[in-house]
Amino acid sequence: MFHFCSTGIHSTLRSVTWHPGRRRIFLAACFLTLAGCNRSVPHATRATADKPLGEPVAIQVPLGLPPVPIPAENPPTQATVALGRDLFYSKLLSADNSTSCGSCHDPDRGFASGRRYSSGVSGSLGTRNAPTVLNAAFAPLQFWDGRASSLEDQAGGPIQNPVEMNMKPDACVAKLNADPEYRAKFEKAFGPGPVTFAKITEAIASYERTLVSGNSPFDRFEFIGQKNALSPAAQRGLAIFRDKTRGNCIACHTIDRGYALFTDGKFHNVGVGVNDDGELTDLGRYEQTKVEADKGAFKTPTLRNVARTAPYMHDGSLKTLKAVVDYYAGGANSNPYLDKEIKAIHLSGQDRADLVEFLNSLTGDLPSDAGPAAGSAQ
Numbered sequence: 402m403f404h405f406c407s408t409g410i411h412s413t414l415r416s417v418t419w420h421p422g423r424r425r426i427f428l429a430a431c432f433l434t435l436a437g438c439n440r441s442v443p444h445a446t447r448a449t450a451d452k453p454l455g456e457p458v459a460i461q462v463p464l465g466l467p468p469v470p471i472p473a474e475n476p477p478t479q480a481t482v483a484l485g486r487d488l489f490y491s492k493l494l495s496a497d498n499s500t501s502c503g504s505c506h507d508p509d510r511g512f513a514s515g516r517r518y519s520s521g522v523s524g525s526l527g528t529r530n531a532p533t534v535l536n537a538a539f540a541p542l543q544f545w546d547g548r549a550s551s552l553e554d555q556a557g558g559p560i561q562n563p564v565e566m567n568m569k570p571d572a573c574v575a576k577l578n579a580d581p582e583y584r585a586k587f588e589k590a591f592g593p594g595p596v597t598f599a600k601i602t603e604a605i606a607s608y609e610r611t612l613v614s615g616n617s618p619f620d621r622f623e624f625i626g627q628k629n630a631l632s633p634a635a636q637r638g639l640a641i642f643r644d645k646t647r648g649n650c651i652a653c654h655t656i657d658r659g660y661a662l663f664t665d666g667k668f669h670n671v672g673v674g675v676n677d678d679g680e681l682t683d684l685g686r687y688e689q690t691k692v693e694a695d696k697g698a699f700k701t702p703t704l705r706n707v708a709r710t711a712p713y714m715h716d717g718s719l720k721t722l723k724a725v726v727d728y729y730a731g732g733a734n735s736n737p738y739l740d741k742e743i744k745a746i747h748l749s750g751q752d753r754a755d756l757v758e759f760l761n762s763l764t765g766d767l768p769s770d771a772g773p774a775a776g777s778a779q
Contacts, residue, residue: 451591451592451594451597451599451600451603452474452475452476452591453475453476453477453478453480453481453590453591453603453607454478454480454589454590454591454592455478455479455480455590456478457471457476457477457478458477458478458479458482460477460538460610460611460613462613462615463613463614463615463616463620463765463766464615464616464620464621464624464625465615465616465617465619465620465623465624465660465661465765466536466539466613466615466660466662467539467659467660467662469538469539469610469613470538470539471610472551472553475553475603475606475607476607477607477608477610477611478590478607480586480589480590481590481591481603481604481607481608482604482607482608482611483586483590483608483774484586484587484589484590484604484608485603485604485605485606485607485608485609486608486771486773486774487586487774488502488601488604488605488608489501489502489503489506489605489608489609490502490503490772490773490774492504493576493577493580494560494566494568494573494576494601495521495522495560495565495566495567495568496522496566496567496568496572497522497523497567499522499523500520500521500522500565500566501566502556502559502605503773504519504520504521505519505531505559505565506531506533506534508767508771508772510709510710511533511535511706511709511710511767512533512534512535512612512710513530513531513532513533513709513710514530514531515710515711516531516712516717517530517712517716517717517718518530518717519531519565521562521564521565521566521567522563522564522565522566522567525563525564526564527564527565528683528716529545529683529715529716529717530712530713530714530715530716530717532545532702532710533702533703533705533706533709533710534609534612535612535613535614535703535705535706535767536612536613536614536615536662536703536705537552537555537609537612538552538609538610538611538612538613539662540552540666541666542666542700543555544558544700545685545699545700545715546668546685546686546688546689546699546700547668547686547689547700548688548689551606552605552606552609552610553599553602553603553606554602555606556601556602556605556606556609557570557598557601557602560573560601570598573598573601574595574596574597574598574601577596577601578595578596583596584596587600587604590604611768611771612768612771613768614705614706614765614766614767614768615705615765615766616765616766617705617762617763617764617765617766618630618631618635618762618764619631619635619639619661619759619762619763620661620765622636622639622762623656623661624659624660630762631759631762632758632762634754634755634758634759635755635758635759635761635762636759637752637755637758637759638755638756638757638758638759638760638762639759639762641748641752641755641756641759642654642756642759643656647746647748647752648729648746648748648756649742649746650729650756652665652742653665653667653669653701653742654701654703654704662703662705663703663704663705663763664700664701664702664703664704665701666700666701667700667701668685668686668695668698668699668700668701669698669699669701669740669742670685670696670697670698670699670736670738670739670740671699671714671729671733671739671740671743672697672733672734672735672736672739672743673699673714673715673716673718673719673733673734674697674714674715674716674718675697675734675735675736679735679736681696681697681736681738682716683697683715683716684696684697685697685698685699685715686698686699686700693738694738695738696737696738697736697738698738698740699715704760704763705763705765706763706764706765706767707722707760707763707764708722708760708761708763708764709764713725722757722760722761723753723754723757726748726753726756726757727753729743729746730745730746730747730748730753731745732744732745732746
């Protein structure tokens, strides 16, 4: 049922600069999603990469996360990260100067939107919920349906999407080339030469790789043995989360030795988006693979900072964590492609409250200085 893009994974393995002994860790850790708001988003094939100038900077990860995979052709530097941060919050990347990446991925809302569907240019609405950008650096496949194989490829999608920012690559490049301040920033990051769409997406991706979040109460409890980091209710919730005969949440929201991404990165049909006639309203991963078993399957979202990123599911249809727990306890919505791990389970009211308490314990530290920089174009 679960079809990964093996080409994308192999390409990533070849292109990443590895720390000694980290290859095995990456294979287990590279399953997280940066999922986009909308389906069928066009994006240009990336041009040949323009490698950044300067020394690469190390991305420090907090407790509970593995090392960040870094592509050899786009190592983050101080200048590219700063430029990417500027571009992430710049509304100049939209056709009517109304929308930025940060419009849908708001630092004050855990880098999600806080709305069921985010609005784009001219107030248009998408069809999928905008999830958090935090910890997206660990994913070889991006968007709810896995249609982009890197953060660089993903960054170009919303810019071009007619519902989101509605900018053709050439128009976006011309707009930034006409701005002397941006030309100077690009030359500082990439050296002499004009702004290109590849440089735009590379800078945004480098900034996004710095958006890592961990050191939650769960991490302190699980990885350094701080037993008072979790309340008794949260500890009971963790036990239910792990118990295959009760919550069995761990089947998809994984916890590994030494780190936890809280996602397997795979694509599952969990019954969300089924209408009253039992029909799927969004085919999800199937639109990319055309594999029958992928109908209605969407990538498992991370649960890190989940208390900050309501509403939930790919369509934003569940407003609270309690609603999510109740939905799974009830066995979800039946359909021919429902994941085999989804079953009705008996959870008492206290069990459900404990699970919610545990999910609240996954709220971690946010990266510092990640919001709009003072004086940046917005």
